[in-house]
Amino acid sequence: MIWNNTLYLFVVVLGFTSLIGPLVTFLKEPRNKAYFFLGILGIIAGPVWAFSTVSFLLTDTVSTAHFWAEIIYLSSILIGLFHYIFSTYYLRRKKINLLFALFVGGGFLFLLYQIFFTSNFIGEIVLEGNNSIVVGNVYLVWIVWLTIVFAVNVYKTLRGYKELSFIEKEQQKYLIIGNVLTVVGSFPANIIAPYFGIYEYIWFGPVVFSIANLIISYGLTQTRFQRFGTVIRGILRSLSLYIIPSIVFVVSLEFIFPLIEQLQIPKFLFYMAAFLLALIFKIIVDLVANIFLSEKQILRNKGEGFIKKFLQKYLYIGIKKLQQRENLRLCRDQSLST
Numbered sequence: 001m002i003w004n005n006t007l008y009l010f011v012v013v014l015g016f017t018s019l020i021g022p023l024v025t026f027l028k029e030p031r032n033k034a035y036f037f038l039g040i041l042g043i044i045a046g047p048v049w050a051f052s053t054v055s056f057l058l059t060d061t062v063s064t065a066h067f068w069a070e071i072i073y074l075s076s077i078l079i080g081l082f083h084y085i086f087s088t089y090y091l092r093r094k095k096i097n098l099l100f101a102l103f104v105g106g107g108f109l110f111l112l113y114q115i116f117f118t119s120n121f122i123g124e125i126v127l128e129g130n131n132s133i134v135v136g137n138v139y140l141v142w143i144v145w146l147t148i149v150f151a152v153n154v155y156k157t158l159r160g161y162k163e164l165s166f167i168e169k170e171q172q173k174y175l176i177i178g179n180v181l182t183v184v185g186s187f188p189a190n191i192i193a194p195y196f197g198i199y200e201y202i203w204f205g206p207v208v209f210s211i212a213n214l215i216i217s218y219g220l221t222q223t224r225f226q227r228f229g230t231v232i233r234g235i236l237r238s239l240s241l242y243i244i245p246s247i248v249f250v251v252s253l254e255f256i257f258p259l260i261e262q263l264q265i266p267k268f269l270f271y272m273a274a275f276l277l278a279l280i281f282k283i284i285v286d287l288v289a290n291i292f293l294s295e296k297q298i299l300r301n302k303g304e305g306f307i308k309k310f311l312q313k314y315l316y317i318g319i320k321k322l323q324q325r326e327n328l329r330l331c332r333d334q335s336l337s338t
Helices: 006-017 020-028 033-058 062-089 098-117 138-158 166-195 204-223 230-262 267-292 295-302 304-337
Strands: 122-126 132-135
Touching: 006 033, 006 204, 020 033, 020 204, 033 062, 033 204, 062 098, 062 122, 062 138, 098 138, 132 166, 138 166, 166 204
Parallel strands: none
Antiparallel strands: 122 132
16 A cells, blocks of 8 residues: 555655645736646646556556556656647747647547557556556657657757846746756656566656656746745745755665665665765755856755855844944943043
8 A cells, every 4th residue: 555655655745745836836827828737737747647656556456557557658648748838838938830739739649549449558467576567569659759749848948048038047947957857857767667667666757747846836936926925935945955855865765775685785885875875966956056046046045045144144233232332331431531
């Protein structure tokens, strides 16, 4: 059951948590089509994909596993479709390329039919050991379609970047980070590995998509809704930069530890590996921050901005009080001398 597995429970909880950002942005501007499609994308890539993935990995009946496999791959083509629509309306509506729109829509309908009504995509369910799927030839078509859709979407976010306003550029940076994270994070575990029958790591895709949703939503609330929800922005910032990475680290330790025991590696080496993992993660976060964020944002994200302001405020008050006492003492001495 999900409740007995910390890793899978984390995947599902993170999927639902990732809805906070898209929901906030949509409620703030419900008429904005980009935020509407971001909300739909958040629902599919968050709780729907996470829950169906975990359910497939835990089920012990072929019919149930086949149902969840259909939901998983339905979610994948819906993510491709709505990611295309979202990138079309995001910031400034882009001119629709009719040929590419037909490719996206036609590919979606073709794959939808193949997933639910043929065995050319989902060939056979295997429940021996780790649950897996023997995929058919249409799986390769799915790979090509999804790769082209996401590649074009990323290109559309990068094109015309210099022509954007300052605020729009700041929003675009977060979108670029989110897109790169989803492509780099999910491609090996959710596209390449399953082709060879390796399905035990497909939970990684929903995790990176959920984190990307939080990052994109944080960027929107931070740059666009300056007067809205300081607390909400703080929550999103804490989730995306501190809480979620910390939970990922802890869960990864629990997930890796049984493998370490099987390999009979001393605990000292295990803790050294944990230390190096945390160190590498910190370095990556700092590199990304230095590339995409301003100095002021870096200081704020690290907490140094708060500490600096705190010290400046109270040091100023303390110095001012000392000056007042010194002035009173001088006045008192002058009055006594006269």
